[in-house]
Amino acid sequence: MDFGGPWTQEKLEILEHYLDAYTTALKNKSFKLLYIDAFAGTGQIETQERETAEFLAGSPVRAIAVGNKPFDELIFVEKQAARAAELQRLRDKHPHRNIRIENAEANGFLLNLRKDWQTWRGVLFLDPFATEVRWSTIQAIESYKALDTWILFPVSAIARMLPTSRTPDDISRQWAQRLTDVFGGESWRELYRENPQRGLFGDPGSVREKGVDGLVRIYKSNLQELFGDRFLGNSRRLTSSTGSPLFEFMFCAGNPRGINVAHRIASHILDRM
Numbered sequence: 608m609d610f611g612g613p614w615t616q617e618k619l620e621i622l623e624h625y626l627d628a629y630t631t632a633l634k635n636k637s638f639k640l641l642y643i644d645a646f647a648g649t650g651q652i653e654t655q656e657r658e659t660a661e662f663l664a665g666s667p668v669r670a671i672a673v674g675n676k677p678f679d680e681l682i683f684v685e686k687q688a689a690r691a692a693e694l695q696r697l698r699d700k701h702p703h704r705n706i707r708i709e710n711a712e713a714n715g716f717l718l719n720l721r722k723d724w725q726t727w728r729g730v731l732f733l734d735p736f737a738t739e740v741r742w743s744t745i746q747a748i749e750s751y752k753a754l755d756t757w758i759l760f761p762v763s764a765i766a767r768m769l770p771t772s773r774t775p776d777d778i779s780r781q782w783a784q785r786l787t788d789v790f791g792g793e794s795w796r797e798l799y800r801e802n803p804q805r806g807l808f809g810d811p812g813s814v815r816e817k818g819v820d821g822l823v824r825i826y827k828s829n830l831q832e833l834f835g836d837r838f839l840g841n842s843r844r845l846t847s848s849t850g851s852p853l854f855e856f857m858f859c860a861g862n863p864r865g866i867n868v869a870h871r872i873a874s875h876i877l878d879r880m
């Protein structure tokens with residue numbers, strides 16, 4: 608895997624702190640603990656900053672390393688076969704751990720995930736490159752009521768798909784469908800409003816709210832509607848080294864009874880790191 612920039616480290620540190628604190632908090636409970644990395648990569652990330660390659664531990668390696676109360680099962684989902692093969696090699700280095708590698712598409716895998724959710728609790732990390740996570744997948748995750756979920760919402764990829772002037776109908780049908788799949792409906796169209804300069808310069812239709820705040824607001828409101836109190840309003844904007852927004856890192860607790868602990872840990876990490 609290639610290194611995206613300092614924000615890569617930032618998201619991984621937030622996740623790692625959460626995994627440590629979460630497993631510690633559930634240490635004396637009877638639940639079996641599951642970690643799912645739905646966009647797992649290879650296990651490590653090449654930083655390429657010097658001539659000799661250097662590596663940063665990726666999310667799968669960090670999840671395996673959680674030590675105080677290790678996860679009872681770890682599932683790494685990766686669509687690309689060569690990357691999944693690297694994950695198999697990582698698993699082979701940990702023969703005593705219960706690690707399952709799925710060379711599969713993440714949405715399909717999560718939709719069909721079957722576990723005894725009375726006895727299992729866990730953490731799910733959704734770390735796509737861009738707009739791969741469908742709303743129907745988020746709905747399935749919500750229905751399990753067992754997985755604390757960290758979601759990287761791809762604001763820059765989405766902003767690039769949406770023209771700032773003209774009308775949402777100018778987007779290709781394929782992109783419009785992709786946005787509808789991501790947002791779970793047409794809510795993304797709320798970003799557009801009538802163009803106040805219409806007519807003056809012959810501008811047609813409407814303009815899109817600038818920046819990514821509107822995108823984040825709409826997606827958060829959809830999450831809030833679906834997860835209710837389990838959705839955490841606090842989130843982290845991950846930016847490039849020049850300051851442009853890339854992803855919004857968001858969190859939802861899995862089980863209604865675990866809200867207080869999950870939110871306290873996640874908020875503490877988001878506020879302090």
Ligand SMILES: C[S@@+](CC[C@H](N)C(=O)[O-])C[C@H]1O[C@@H](n2cnc3c(N)ncnc32)[C@H](O)[C@@H]1O
Nearest residue numbers: 646647648665666685686687712713734736739
């Ligand atoms: C940002 S990288 C993940 C990095 C990893 N979480 C880490 O910290 O090392 C995204 C990964 O998701 C994989 N991927 C992309 N689309 C996918 C899909 N629909 N289902 C499963 N994996 C996918 C890519 O091949 C890539 O390895």
